[in-house]
Amino acid sequence: MTHSSPNPIESDTYSRAGQVMIDPSASLFQLLGAKGWLSGDDTKPYRRDWLDRYGIAPLGVARPANTAEVAGILRLCSGAGLAVVPQGGNTSLCGGAVSDQPRAVILSLARMAAIGQPDRDSGTILVEAGVVLAALHEALEPHGLIFPMHLGAEGSACIGGLIGTNAGGSQAFRYGMMQDLVQGLEVVTADGTVWNGLRAVQKDNAGYQLRKLFCGSEGSLGVITRAVLRLYPAPKQRGSALVAVPDFAAAVALGTYLREEAGEFLSGLEFFSELGLALTLKHLPDLSFPLAARAPLYLLIELGSGSRQVPLDDILAGALEQGMERGLIIDGALASSDAQRAHFWRLREEQPEGQRLEGAQLKHDLSVPPGKIAHFIEAAARICDEILPGVRVNPFGHLADGNIHYNLSPPVGAMDFSDKAPVLAQALASLAGEMGGSFAAEHGLGRAKIALAERNRSAAERTLMARLKAAFDPKGTMNPGVLIHAP
Amino acid sequence: MTHSSPNPIESDTYSRAGQVMIDPSASLFQLLGAKGWLSGDDTKPYRRDWLDRYGIAPLGVARPANTAEVAGILRLCSGAGLAVVPQGGNTSLCGGAVSDQPRAVILSLARMAAIGQPDRDSGTILVEAGVVLAALHEALEPHGLIFPMHLGAEGSACIGGLIGTNAGGSQAFRYGMMQDLVQGLEVVTADGTVWNGLRAVQKDNAGYQLRKLFCGSEGSLGVITRAVLRLYPAPKQRGSALVAVPDFAAAVALGTYLREEAGEFLSGLEFFSELGLALTLKHLPDLSFPLAARAPLYLLIELGSGSRQVPLDDILAGALEQGMERGLIIDGALASSDAQRAHFWRLREEQPEGQRLEGAQLKHDLSVPPGKIAHFIEAAARICDEILPGVRVNPFGHLADGNIHYNLSPPVGAMDFSDKAPVLAQALASLAGEMGGSFAAEHGLGRAKIALAERNRSAAERTLMARLKAAFDPKGTMNPGVLIHAP
Numbered sequence: 001m002t003h004s005s006p007n008p009i010e011s012d013t014y015s016r017a018g019q020v021m022i023d024p025s026a027s028l029f030q031l032l033g034a035k036g037w038l039s040g041d042d043t044k045p046y047r048r049d050w051l052d053r054y055g056i057a058p059l060g061v062a063r064p065a066n067t068a069e070v071a072g073i074l075r076l077c078s079g080a081g082l083a084v085v086p087q088g089g090n091t092s093l094c095g096g097a098v099s100d101q102p103r104a105v106i107l108s109l110a111r112m113a114a115i116g117q118p119d120r121d122s123g124t125i126l127v128e129a130g131v132v133l134a135a136l137h138e139a140l141e142p143h144g145l146i147f148p149m150h151l152g153a154e155g156s157a158c159i160g161g162l163i164g165t166n167a168g169g170s171q172a173f174r175y176g177m178m179q180d181l182v183q184g185l186e187v188v189t190a191d192g193t194v195w196n197g198l199r200a201v202q203k204d205n206a207g208y209q210l211r212k213l214f215c216g217s218e219g220s221l222g223v224i225t226r227a228v229l230r231l232y233p234a235p236k237q238r239g240s241a242l243v244a245v246p247d248f249a250a251a252v253a254l255g256t257y258l259r260e261e262a263g264e265f266l267s268g269l270e271f272f273s274e275l276g277l278a279l280t281l282k283h284l285p286d287l288s289f290p291l292a293a294r295a296p297l298y299l300l301i302e303l304g305s306g307s308r309q310v311p312l313d314d315i316l317a318g319a320l321e322q323g324m325e326r327g328l329i330i331d332g333a334l335a336s337s338d339a340q341r342a343h344f345w346r347l348r349e350e351q352p353e354g355q356r357l358e359g360a361q362l363k364h365d366l367s368v369p370p371g372k373i374a375h376f377i378e379a380a381a382r383i384c385d386e387i388l389p390g391v392r393v394n395p396f397g398h399l400a401d402g403n404i405h406y407n408l409s410p411p412v413g414a415m416d417f418s419d420k421a422p423v424l425a426q427a428l429a430s431l432a433g434e435m436g437g438s439f440a441a442e443h444g445l446g447r448a449k450i451a452l453a454e455r456n457r458s459a460a461e462r463t464l465m466a467r468l469k470a471a472f473d474p475k476g477t478m479n480p481g482v483l484i485h486a487p
Numbered sequence: 488m489t490h491s492s493p494n495p496i497e498s499d500t501y502s503r504a505g506q507v508m509i510d511p512s513a514s515l516f517q518l519l520g521a522k523g524w525l526s527g528d529d530t531k532p533y534r535r536d537w538l539d540r541y542g543i544a545p546l547g548v549a550r551p552a553n554t555a556e557v558a559g560i561l562r563l564c565s566g567a568g569l570a571v572v573p574q575g576g577n578t579s580l581c582g583g584a585v586s587d588q589p590r591a592v593i594l595s596l597a598r599m600a601a602i603g604q605p606d607r608d609s610g611t612i613l614v615e616a617g618v619v620l621a622a623l624h625e626a627l628e629p630h631g632l633i634f635p636m637h638l639g640a641e642g643s644a645c646i647g648g649l650i651g652t653n654a655g656g657s658q659a660f661r662y663g664m665m666q667d668l669v670q671g672l673e674v675v676t677a678d679g680t681v682w683n684g685l686r687a688v689q690k691d692n693a694g695y696q697l698r699k700l701f702c703g704s705e706g707s708l709g710v711i712t713r714a715v716l717r718l719y720p721a722p723k724q725r726g727s728a729l730v731a732v733p734d735f736a737a738a739v740a741l742g743t744y745l746r747e748e749a750g751e752f753l754s755g756l757e758f759f760s761e762l763g764l765a766l767t768l769k770h771l772p773d774l775s776f777p778l779a780a781r782a783p784l785y786l787l788i789e790l791g792s793g794s795r796q797v798p799l800d801d802i803l804a805g806a807l808e809q810g811m812e813r814g815l816i817i818d819g820a821l822a823s824s825d826a827q828r829a830h831f832w833r834l835r836e837e838q839p840e841g842q843r844l845e846g847a848q849l850k851h852d853l854s855v856p857p858g859k860i861a862h863f864i865e866a867a868a869r870i871c872d873e874i875l876p877g878v879r880v881n882p883f884g885h886l887a888d889g890n891i892h893y894n895l896s897p898p899v900g901a902m903d904f905s906d907k908a909p910v911l912a913q914a915l916a917s918l919a920g921e922m923g924g925s926f927a928a929e930h931g932l933g934r935a936k937i938a939l940a941e942r943n944r945s946a947a948e949r950t951l952m953a954r955l956k957a958a959f960d961p962k963g964t965m966n967p968g969v970l971i972h973a974p
Binding site: 453 | 610932
């Protein structure tokens with residue numbers, strides 16, 4: 001490992017007037033020690049994003065052990081004009097956690113992974129930003145409590161990154177997104193000031209809701225170091241069903257029925273398409289499909305209740321019966337064991353993997369009002385086929401909040417999208433926007449979607465965001481090039 | 488009515504250089520017409536706050552009919568350097584919606600009260616800012632939908648004000664505060680720019696969460712004109728109980744038990760004290776008390792479910808039985824009719840009125856983590872009695888989110904608080920803060936609590952808020968003196 005020897009980049013730290021300035025790499029090494037400062041080849045595992053589209057070698061990777069060290073890093077970087085790129089599990093799908101410039105410090109929160117004792121009466125827990133989501137789930141299990149955030153990357157994604165990107169996932173419609181689950185925050189701002197907002201109450205209206213503002217700010221306003229999260233009692237019983245439905249109109253009608261008749265219990269309403277199922281079964285041969293019928297669309301329905309007195313199985317079975325009678329369901333199966341439930345979930349969660357293994361793909365993370373999903377799906381398919389005839393549409397996602405991962409594979413036989421990717425992305429963004437939805441539902445903007453934001457959002461909106469950025473990060477050192485263009 | 492004749496204040500509109508400037512009052516009259524611009528005595532009903540502590544005569548009251556008129560008002564006021572004070576139902580308990588300077592326009596949203604058609608599949612509705620909360624409840628009833636925000640002032644409070652103050656109320660722990668219920672917003676900022684963020688999706692991570700930032704900004708960043716709100720299916724059955732409990736420790740334990748065993752259904756967990764009950768029964772003789780036993784503390788428990796298959800009465804009765812067996816409940820009654828349920832609620836909701844009729848009072852709107860309520864109540868009583876021996880403590884509020892309306896009456900025989908009000912407020916704020924809570928839970932800061940904010944929150948926090956204010960309202964014309972001091 002190389003820690004202290006200056007590298008060519010650091011010659012920048014000599015000012016133009018020739019005055020010798022402090023070598024930031026040496027200072028960071030001094031501040032953080034060998035465990036806390038990586039440079040040279042040791043930064044390799046941190047450089048590139050999850051989809052391998054962004055990232056160059058940074059000056060180094062800082063791995064602070066506590067908030068004071070984070071503050072020290074930010075003070076130093078602010079003084080030296082170095083970019084700071086906060087990185088959690090590095091699972092961003094938009095390139096939000098890697099650097100595009102050499103004069104940058106990647107700030108990994110991996111060593112700040114302490115989990116406090118849950119407070120059962122208050123329904124809260126204090127955690128450090130580097131805690132992996134799955135580790136938090138595991139830590140809570142013996143306490144009969146849950147942190148109700150679930151998403152594909154939960155084995156790697158960290159609390160800080162989840163807050164920074166305002167993650168949503170499969171239970172957001174019931175329990176909320178990260179912004180709804182954060183009660184208190186500690187954040188270090190660009191100049192190294194520590195804001196301790198680690199209060200542990202839902203109701204705190206003492207001025208602007210800073211704790212919410214940092215949710216979704218993608219590291220561009222400050223570095224999240226600790227959080228007080230809201231917990232819920234673990235469900236004591238669950239019921240899951242996999243059903244085949246004729247189309248999206250039926251799926252939405254079934255969703256409305258479920259929300260009205262079993263709204264308190266509904267904790268999952270996932271969908272995937274026949275194309276997605278076919279790709280997944282083709283590329284992941286250990287998967288099997290439990291229904292006799294194939295259909296254009298499948299739903300994974302999950303109910304959960306904290307009360308043992310609720311006849312959950314009856315409610316779910318009754319809903320399926322109703323759905324069949326009303327022609328909303330073609331076929332269905334109830335999970336009879338935890339293993340079967342897990343298998344249902346794998347069918348949904350392996351959708352991205354099945355499509356990845358098929359070859360080139362385009363990912364779009366859209367949302368539309370749930371009542372407009374059927375209309376969107378129909379119009380979007382037509383538009384995409386006009387732009388690139390034969391393009392294969394594979395939508396999957398979260399029905400109850402209208403979040404569609406509208407992914408595309410090239411036409412059969414084609415290797416790529418014939419340079420139509422930007423046109424497709426803009427057409428879909430535009431359609432979602434017209435329907436009152438969003439081209440960036442739960443993945444954020446990162447580096448990948450700033451151009452889409454500039455094109456699809458009003459000047460008024462982007463100007464307010466630019467003012468916010470300038471107010472919190474006047475020197476522009478916080479994750480530059482992410483969420484908003486540098487001024 | 489006097490609309491167009493200049494009054495003395497308007498001589499200010501002649502600049503010092505002697506150049507004739509546009510008379511803003513005349514311009515506003517021209518923009519808004521007789522229905523939309525009130526001056527002189529016609530402004531009287533708008534001048535003073537709910538508690539009659541703040542407010543002087545403004546230049547006039549603007550009553551715009553639509554967003555374009557709001558934009559025109561703000562452009563004009565920004566140009567003329569006039570303060571703009573947004574006012575909804577004028578139910579602020581902190582003086583947030585009246586003016587403290589004569590060169591101000593009170594902007595009443597009362598004429599913007601349109602309610603859109605609810606979208607049942609999406610669970611959303613578009614409303615204008617001047618819609619009264621109770622009117623929204625009523626409009627939704629035939630649709631089998633609810634907007635789950637309930638508070639004492641719902642007969643007057645408007646959606647815009649509820650958003651501006653990030654209202655909480657009695658169901659916040661289940662459904663969220665306003666910031667959790669707002670999906671889209673339209674806001675006019677200080678210079679008259681209209682930001683249309685009226686998207687109708689929960690998941691919209693295309694940059695900073697402006698829609699959430701405006702929640703709780705108290706009119707100091709812009710004027711909320713329209714909102715897309717989240718709706719829920721109406722419960723099909725409800726169960727309510729009034730119980731007498733020995734102390735706060737028992738109340739909290741019962742609350743935890745209810746959340747764990749009936750968490751999906753719990754939609755109300757209100758508390759009031761024996762002192763509060765006594766004052767209410769004394770001053771409101773039409774009220775009766777349904778329990779045989781009197782106790783230090785009472786809880787109003789309410790469950791609601793969207794499913795008819797849930798044995799809600801059994802669940803509630805079983806919980807009370809458990810509570811009695813475990814010594815958490817002394818006595819209890821289940822509401823056997825809607826009339827009885829309404830009476831239970833009146834016992835809780837008349838607490839402020841009972842205390843008001845007793846004479847002088849001090850209101851404090853505090854929150855602490857629910858697990859620390861018992862400790863807080865004990866320590867606070869001791870501290871208050873040290874500051875003003877014999878002071879009568881009357882806490883009531885929302886147990887599940889730790890929101891305590893910690894109200895005080897003078898010692899028996901005394902007419903006032905012997906100038907101890909500021910010392911009491913600071914001592915309580917300090918205690919709540921030490922416990923991870925807040926001195927401003929759901930009422931906001933307004934004019935009344937800026938000093939407490941300056942004393943009880945860090946310089947880091949107040950500085951970030953000041954930067955936010957300056958970024959959105961560089962001239963300082965938006966509700967100056969509310970939430971934050973003018974620079």
